[in-house]
Amino acid sequence: MAYPMDVLTDDEVVVVHKHPHIKALIGPGLVLLVATALGAWGLLWSTGDSVSDTTATVVGIGIGVVWLAALVWFVVRFVSWRTTHFVITDRRVMFRQGIITRSGIDIPVLRINSVQFRHGLVDRILRTGTLIVESASDDPLEFDDIPRVEKVHALLYARLDDRLDDDEPTPR
Structure with a gap:
């Protein structure tokens, strides 16, 4: 306090x-969790033998951008939640x-x-x-x-x- x-x-x-109820972080937390899971699956898929190096690079960059956006959204919502009294x-x-x-x-x-x-x-x-x-x-x-x-x-x-x-x- x-x-x-x-x-x-x-x-x-x-x-x-x-502070507001923790439910305010459920949506951003789930989005970050799903983005992490889909990103991991996408990176595993892109390292397969049937995927070209260019495709793997584009997929990796796309996954990184989406995951970073989800992380930033979660962090902003978390800081906003912590600074609301x-x-x-x-x-x-x-x-x-x-x-x-x-x-x-x-x-x-x-x-x-x-x-x-x-x-x-x-x-x-x-x-x-x-x-x-x-x-x-x-x-x-x-x-x-x-x-x-x-x-x-x-x-x-x-x-x-x-x-x-x-x-x-x-x-x-």
Whole structure:
């Protein structure tokens, strides 16, 4: 949890710090795996006796280009996944994303009107989903692929409820 520590205010406590669900890497990972398997098969085929040297060279270059493209796509998606942070503290909700150009949003807990979550069958199986946060002045913000979205929803609602309880005057 090293990332959010440098942006916290005094006495602010991190409650949840998550990256998007690992399912974001399944597609690029499978493409890289298939490209590797097909590339290995293609190189074995191209070294056969019935294949000319020119054909073997063209096949080798083509396989190398395709495999390198699959590797670059996987690495970019992995770095993007690693540099995306969803953080809930006792005071705010923070979302940061980006590799070269970073963007982010902070929502004070006291400005949150409602918290919802949504997930379909596949998301339920993978225990992930979309968290929807509606604040006082903006359209609802949707945070996709939040791991254990129901638990995060409950924690955020509890934080909201705690902050509202702290602001109510005590009865005399």
